[in-house]
Each structure stands twice: as C-alpha cells, then as structure tokens.
Amino acid sequence: MRLILSLGLIVLFWHLKAQTQILVLGTAQDAGFPHIGCKNECQLAFKDPSLKRYVVSLALVDPKNKKWWLFEATPDMDDQIQYFHELTNWEYEYLPEGIFLTHAHIGHYVGLMSLGREAINASNIKVYALPRMREYLKTNGPWSQLVTLNNIDLVDCQADQKIQLNNSITVTPFAVPHRDEYSETAGFKIQTEVNGYLFIPDINKWELWERSIVEEVKKVDYAFLDASFYEDGEIPNRSMEDIPHPFVVETMNLFANESKDVKSKVHLIHFNHTNPILFDRKKRQEVLDKGFNLADQGNKY
Numbered sequence: 406m407r408l409i410l411s412l413g414l415i416v417l418f419w420h421l422k423a424q425t426q427i428l429v430l431g432t433a434q435d436a437g438f439p440h441i442g443c444k445n446e447c448q449l450a451f452k453d454p455s456l457k458r459y460v461v462s463l464a465l466v467d468p469k470n471k472k473w474w475l476f477e478a479t480p481d482m483d484d485q486i487q488y489f490h491e492l493t494n495w496e497y498e499y500l501p502e503g504i505f506l507t508h509a510h511i512g513h514y515v516g517l518m519s520l521g522r523e524a525i526n527a528s529n530i531k532v533y534a535l536p537r538m539r540e541y542l543k544t545n546g547p548w549s550q551l552v553t554l555n556n557i558d559l560v561d562c563q564a565d566q567k568i569q570l571n572n573s574i575t576v577t578p579f580a581v582p583h584r585d586e587y588s589e590t591a592g593f594k595i596q597t598e599v600n601g602y603l604f605i606p607d608i609n610k611w612e613l614w615e616r617s618i619v620e621e622v623k624k625v626d627y628a629f630l631d632a633s634f635y636e637d638g639e640i641p642n643r644s645m646e647d648i649p650h651p652f653v654v655e656t657m658n659l660f661a662n663e664s665k666d667v668k669s670k671v672h673l674i675h676f677n678h679t680n681p682i683l684f685d686r687k688k689r690q691e692v693l694d695k696g697f698n699l700a701d702q703g704n705k706y
C-alpha cells in the first residue's frame with residue numbers, strides 16, 4: 406500500500422514538473438524599478454539589489470520538449486535570460502525559441518539589440534509581432550539590421566489568429582488601445598495543455614477596449630494585467646491623461662462584484678516606480694485582502 410502511494414506521488418510530482426508553465430521575469434513599467442531620477446522610494450532599491458524589479462516580461466516554459474519562449478525583449482533582457490536559466494537549472498537552450506512583442510515602447514522591445522552583431526549575433530530567432538510592429542522593426546535602424554543580418558526572423562502574425570507553437574501550446578495576439586505612435590499594441594492569450602493565460606501589460610482605460618476585460622478574465626486561469634498606476638494624482642506635476650492606463654483602484658472596482666475565483670485570476674503587473682505596490686507592504690496587503698493577486702519576479706504559474 407505504502408509503495409503504491411509513493412509511486413503515485415512520484416508520478417504526480419513528475420506530471421506537475423512536466424507541465425508547461427509561465428515564469429515571471431519582471432514586473433516593472435518600461436523604465437524599471439529603481440527608476441532614473443527617482444529620489445524617494447527608489448533610493449533603497451538603488452542600494453539593495455534584492456528590491457530591484459526588472460521590466461515586465463514572462464517566460465513560457467515547456468519542460469516536456471525542453472523549449473522556452475520569451476514575452477517582451479526588455480532593457481533588462483540580458484539579466485532576465487540569466488535569471489531564467491538560474492530558475493530552471495540551466496536545462497534549456499540559452500536563447501528562447503521565439504520572442505513575442507506587444508509594442509514599440511522602450512520597455513517592450515529594445516532588448517532585441519542584444520541579439521545583434523555587437524552582442525550575441527543570434528541566428529534567426531523568431532520574433533512574433535503584429536504587422537505595424539514588424540514594419541517598424543524592418544524599416545528603422547538599428548532594428549532593421551537585425552532583420553537584414555538574419556539575427557531575427559520576423560514571423561507573420563495577425564490579430565486574433567492562433568499561432569500553434571506545438572501540439573499543445575497556442576498563442577493568440579489581439580489588439581488593444583494604447584498610445585500607438587510607432588506600432589499597434591498587442592495583448593496575448595496563451596493556451597497550454599493545462600492553463601489559459603492572458604497578458605495585457607499596456608492598455609489605455611478598460612472602457613476603451615471593445616472587449617470586456619471581466620469576460621476575458623473569466624475565460625482564462627491567470628490574467629497578467631496592466632497596473633502601471635495605483636490611482637490618480639500619483640505623478641506630481643504631470644497630467645495623467647497623457648499617459649492613460651487603468652488605475653489599480655479602477656480595475657478592482659470593475660471586478661468588485663465578481664466571485665472570489667474570478668478576482669483571484671487577476672495578477673497585477675507593469676508597475677510604475679510611483680506605484681506603492683512596489684514598495685508599500687500595507688498597500689500590497691490591501692490589494693491581496695480584496696482577493697486580487699500581484700505578479701512577482703520569479704513566480705511560477
């Protein structure tokens with residue numbers, strides 16, 4: 406009996422270990438935490454590296470086929486690739502199978518520079534992005550050189566069309582409203598053999614999207630959602646209308662009448678350096694007490 410139980414536990418452990426997972430490689434807004442010019446809350450983080458948070462990024466990890474994919478090429482990408490391998494005991498290829506990009510704001514794509522001739526001189530790393538983003542990379546230096554030298558291979562993908570990564574994993578990009586100066590902005594839905602994930606690191610207010618965020622969250626198991634700012638007035642001397650994002654308080658209000666189960670799917674991410682979630686334990690606890698979750702660097706889902 407004991408032997409059967411032990412064997413059962415080993416099988417269960419093996420099964421869980423072999424499941425596709427998401428690893429969080431960063432949670433900060435584009436310019437990271439600590440942040441250039443930030444005198445108050447960032448000072449401790451400048452001195453103590455354990456308080457530093459990399460720019461928002463996820464790794465999609467498939468242990469069965471020993472493959473991994475990166476979401477976003479951030480300014481911290483070099484460190485995040487090292488961090489990924491430390492978290493996964495160096496069991497994977499150094500560079501990912503492919504990189505998914507949401508848009509052309511600095512926190513989300515400039516890490517591509519490390520794939521070029523001056524750095525690792527990568528060969529045909531697949532880069533998945535929507536049409537305007539691909540065009541932007543193709544037609545503007547220094548990114549265009551990555552294309553002409555075949556460091557990256559831009560993969561043709563369209564909004565709402567599934568990308569099949571293997572038998573059990575699909576990724577579907579979709580368009581969201583954002584400040585689209587250079588590119589459109591994508592979010593991603595990731596479907597694995599066990600879980601559905603939603604990744605929307607940047608979006609203007611939820612009401613401006615033609616889909617209901619509440620309904621979209623209900624369709625998945627984990628939703629990583631834009632939480633750049635906690636509330637209005639957070640940035641002194643700057644109008645927050647120029648940089649619209651859903652405030653954390655607005656997102657929490659929107660889900661206020663939903664069940665515990667639905668609220669717990671929300672994992673806030675993409676924190677600006679002014680967002681108290683990064684440095685105020687009481688504020689973090691308030692969000693958790695309301696039933697929401699906070700994504701953190703190193704977490705696995």
Ligand SMILES: [Zn+2]
Nearest residue numbers: 435510512607
């Ligand atoms: Zn961003």
Ligand SMILES: [Zn+2]
Nearest residue numbers: 508510583607
């Ligand atoms: Zn952005």
